[in-house]
Amino acid sequence: MPNSVACGIDIGDSTSLASVYSKAGELVDRFEFEMNSEGYELASKRVPMEAGIACEATLMTYPLVKALEGRGHRVTVANPKQLKWIVESRKKNDRVDSEKLARLLMVGMLPEAHLLSEEERLKRDLLVQRVTLGKEVGRMKTRVLSYLKREGVNEFLPQTDDNYSVARRKAIRSFSFGDKRDVVLRTMMDRLDFLEGQCGPLEEEIRGFAKESDDVRLLMTIRGVDFYSAALYSSVVGDVNRFPSGDRLASYLGIIPAQHESSGVKRMGRMSKEGIPLGRWVLDVMAGNAINFNPAIRQYYLSALNRTGRAKKARVLTMRKMERMTYHMLKSREPWRYEDRGLTERKLSRLDGGGDQEGGEP
Numbered sequence: 001m002p003n004s005v006a007c008g009i010d011i012g013d014s015t016s017l018a019s020v021y022s023k024a025g026e027l028v029d030r031f032e033f034e035m036n037s038e039g040y041e042l043a044s045k046r047v048p049m050e051a052g053i054a055c056e057a058t059l060m061t062y063p064l065v066k067a068l069e070g071r072g073h074r075v076t077v078a079n080p081k082q083l084k085w086i087v088e089s090r091k092k093n094d095r096v097d098s099e100k101l102a103r104l105l106m107v108g109m110l111p112e113a114h115l116l117s118e119e120e121r122l123k124r125d126l127l128v129q130r131v132t133l134g135k136e137v138g139r140m141k142t143r144v145l146s147y148l149k150r151e152g153v154n155e156f157l158p159q160t161d162d163n164y165s166v167a168r169r170k171a172i173r174s175f176s177f178g179d180k181r182d183v184v185l186r187t188m189m190d191r192l193d194f195l196e197g198q199c200g201p202l203e204e205e206i207r208g209f210a211k212e213s214d215d216v217r218l219l220m221t222i223r224g225v226d227f228y229s230a231a232l233y234s235s236v237v238g239d240v241n242r243f244p245s246g247d248r249l250a251s252y253l254g255i256i257p258a259q260h261e262s263s264g265v266k267r268m269g270r271m272s273k274e275g276i277p278l279g280r281w282v283l284d285v286m287a288g289n290a291i292n293f294n295p296a297i298r299q300y301y302l303s304a305l306n307r308t309g310r311a312k313k314a315r316v317l318t319m320r321k322m323e324r325m326t327y328h329m330l331k332s333r334e335p336w337r338y339e340d341r342g343l344t345e346r347k348l349s350r351l352d353g354g355g356d357q358e359g360g361e362p
Contacts (some may be wrong), residue, residue, distance in 0.1 A: 005051040005150040008101030008221055010094040011035075011058050019098040020047060020107060022313070030095070035060055042068035047073065054105040055160070056080045056097075057113040071239075078104070082111035114238065124211055127232045128203045133195060138194045147188065147236065148172070148297065151181065205229055211351050214333075215240075218324065220351070221335035221344045224289025227351045230284055233326070236279035249327050253279045255319050286321045286326075294338050 007020045013035065019059035020029040029045055044067070052073045053068060055061060057360060065075045078101060105112040109283035116124060145163055148154040153175060158167040172189060176182055210216045212225040215237075236253070242247040250256050254275035290297040300321055304314035329336060335344070 002057040003342070004106065005048055006017065006102040006164050007047045007051045007053045008098040008103070008105065009053060009055040009064070010101070011055050011060050011064060011097040012094070015059060015193060016040075016043075016060075016064070017094040017098050018043060018047065019095065019102050020051060021099075021102045023148070025103070025106065027048070027099070030098075031313060035064065037067070040064065040071075041185055044071040044073065047075065051111060052105050054078060054110055055103040057115070062121070066118075077113045077115045081112040086226060114242070114328060116238075120235070120238070122236050123206075123231075126202055126205050127228075127235055130199065130206060130228065131232070131278065131281070133199050133202065137192065137195045137199070140188070140195055144172075144185075144192060147185065151177070161292045179347040185258075186190050205226065208350065217348060218329055218333065218345050220337065222286065222326075223293040223328075223336075223338065223343065224342060225286055226347065229285055229289075232282045233286065236282065237326075237330070240327065243327070246324045246327040248320060250320060250323050251281060253323060255280060255283070255316060255323060273315060277284075283319050287315065287322045296338060299350070 005021065007018055009016050013068060015032050016039075017035055018030065019027060022028050029046060031042075032108050032154060033042045033046075040063075043064075046338060047068075049072060051073075053073055054077075055064065055075065056078050057080055061319075064079065068075050084107040085186045092149070101110070111178055136273055141164060145154065148157070157171045157175075160168055162168070171188075172185070175185070177185070207227060210231040213231065214233040219225055219233060220227060222230075237243075237249065240249070243252065247256070252275050254277075287297075291301045293296070297318065301314050301318045304317040308314055308317070325336065326335070
C-alpha cells in the first residue's frame with residue numbers, strides 16, 4: 001500500500017507503542033497501549049480505519065492481530081529476520097522501530113511473515129506438543145538404560161532388538177535390588193509410562209485431521225513417512241503454492257548454505273538454519289528414513305558422502321533432495337516416484353482405521 005496512511009506498532013509483552021503517519025509521511029500520532037482487551041480497543045480507536053498497520057512477528061502478535069482485524073483493521077506482519085537493518089541500526093528503541101515499520105509499509109517494502117490461522121495454530125500446537133513429548137520419552141529411556149548398565153543389570157535382562165520390548169519391560173518391573181535402588185528404578189519406569197501415556201490423546205487428535213488432509217496422504221506415499229511425520233511437514237510448509245520454486249522452500253526451511261559476498265567474491269557457508277527449526281527436524285527424520293528404506297536415496301547419500309567426505313554435509317544434501325522431491329509432489333499432486341503402492345494402501349488403511357503406522361514415527 002505505497003503512499004497510504006500507515007501505522008507501525010512495536011510490540012512488547014505488556015505494552016506496545018504505535019506511530020501513525022499521514023500519506024505525506026508526517027507523524028500525526030504516537031501512543032502507548034496495554035496488551036489487553038482495553039488496550040486493543042484504544043489502539044483501534046486511535047488508528048484511522050483507512051490506515052494499514054505493520055508489526056513484527058512475536059509471541060504477542062497473534063492476540064493483537066486477532067483483536068485489530070476483528071475490528072476491521074488491515075494488519076501486515078513483518079518477518080523479523082528480514083528486518084535486520086532495524087536490529088543493526090545504531091539507534092534502536094520502541095519509537096524508532098515503530099516508525100521504521102510504518103515507513104516500510106508506506107513504500108511497500110515490508111517483508112511479510114506467514115501468520116498461521118487459528119485452526120492451523122491449533123494443529124501446530126498439537127504437533128509441537130507431540131514432538132516435545134517424544135523427545136522427553138527418548139531422554140527418559142536413555143536414563144533408564146544408563147541406570148541399568150551402571151548398576152550391572154542390563155546384561156541379565158532379555159536381549160531383544162527393542163530395549164523396551166514387552167519382555168524387557170516386564171523383566172525391569174519385576175527385578176529387585178533389595179535396597180533403595182528399587183525406588184529409583186520404579187519411579188523412573190513410572191515416569192516413562194506416564195510420558196508415553198500422554199502421547200496417545202495427542203496422536204488421536206493428529207490422526208483426526210491428518211486423515212482429512214490431501215497433502216498428508218500424498219506425503220505418506222514416501223516409504224518411512226507416517227501420518228505424524230507427514231502432518232508435521234505439511235504444517236510447516238502450509239500452502240506450497242506460496243513458494244514460487246523449490247529453492248524458495250529450501251530457503252524458508254533454512255537448509256540452504258549461508259552466502260557471504262564481498263568485492264565480487266562469493267563464499268558459501270554452512271546451512272543457514274533460518275526458518276522454523278521444526279521443519280528442518282522433521283525433514284531430517286524423513287531423509288534418514290529414506291536413506292534406510294530406499295536404495296536410490298541411499299545411493300545418493302553415499303555418493304554425496306564420497307564426494308564431500310563429511311557425513312553431516314551428505315545428510316544435508318540428502319535433506320535438500322528430499323525437499324525438492326516433496327516440493328514437486330505437492331505442486332504436481334503426484335505420489336513419490338519410488339512409491340510402493342501396496343505399502344501406501346496399507347498405511348492409509350491403518351490411518352483411516354486407527355491402526356499403528358509403518359516406521360518413521362519420531
